[in-house]
Every structure is written in C-alpha cells, then in structure tokens.
Amino acid sequence: AQSVTQLDSQVPVFEEAPVELRCNYSSSVSVYLFWYVQYPNQGLQLLLKYLSGSTLVKGINGFEAEFNKSQTSFHLRKPSVHISDTAEYFCAVTPLQGTYKYIFGTGTRLKVLA
C-alpha cells in the first residue's frame, strides 16, 4: 500500500519570499509523483509531475520539485511567491501497477501575506 505525508498543514509566507512545501511518501513499489493545486472553490490543477529521468522537475507558475528516492520525498519549491499562489497544495502518488489510482496527502494550505 502507499501513503503520502504532508507534515505542514498550513504555511504562511510573505510575498516575494521563497517557500518549500514538504511531501514524503511510502510505497513498496515504484510510484509516479504529482503536485496539484486547488484554489478556493475550484477543482484540482496539475502543477507538475515526476515520472522518470531528471529528479528536478519544473512545473507551471514557477514551481519546481525535486524527487529524492533515498529520502522518499518530493518537496515543492518556489523561489518567490505571489499573493495569487494562496491555495491548497496536494501531493499525490500513483503506483506503477494496477489501476493507477491516486493516493493524496492531506494538503498544505499556503497563505501568502502582503
């Protein structure tokens, strides 16, 4: 079975400051990894994904994430946040076998302060 842990339920950060949202996972099989963003009252939008290859993945809106297999982590980073980045961020994994269902973390609420 797989599980995803997002230790930080809320992260306040000032505008133009850097931010890192942490994601750790557990799985007995190889997985693909994803970060999704959910703006208030909206659906899930894909930020970026790691399938294979380079461990540093770049996504939309200036976000990037680094896959670390030894630490089973996939932390999301942005060097300079904007007010518009205020949203809920979900890390998800899917095992490379079976139905490719997604297993989500509990989410991190990023609040960007002026």
Next chain:
Amino acid sequence: EPEVTQTPSHQVTQMGQEVILRCVPISNHLYFYWYRQILGQKVEFLVSFYNNEISEKSEIFDDQFSVERPDGSNFTLKIRSTKLEDSAMYFCASRWTDNEQFFGPGTRLTVL
C-alpha cells in the same frame, strides 16, 4: 483544450434520497475515476472504471454506491440512499493510457 466537466456544481439533497452525479470525461480517454473530498480533509479514491466495469474500489465504495457509463460519453456516480456523512466534494477524473489523470471541477454534495 479538452476538459472534464461535471454537473451539477452543487447538489443539495435530503438524507435517504438517491443522487446521481454526472461527469463527461475527455472524449478519447479510457480510464475513469471518482474521488471525494470531505470538507477540510484529503482527496480520497472511491472507484476506478475501465472497459465498462469497475477495476478497483475503495472501502468507502460500499453497496450504496454505483457507477455507470450509460452512453459512451457520460460517467455517473449514483448514491442510492444518501447519509449525512456523504456530504463532500466529488471529483471525476479520466485518463488515456498514460498516467496523468485530468480532474473535473467537482460537485459539492450537501446532505441535509
């Protein structure tokens, strides 16, 4: 750009009533999913559907739930007799043969 659509955006129902949540996946996609998100909690997998049958379901997906692809374009989730604890946001997702799922905007179900 093709997208997954869901109707209605918000459904209010009385406990014990049946509801049907509708989804129109992206047209060439082959795999379909339902997830739910109880307010303030994480998104949870309910069921996956391929080739007109359920391929996997979670413990949440009990006999009160059913899914159907009635006409080759719609994908529905039916809850036979709603309970208060079924109140949640329900997301439909679809994918082609690769691993990225595309999510709809969700249906907020409120059971009174």
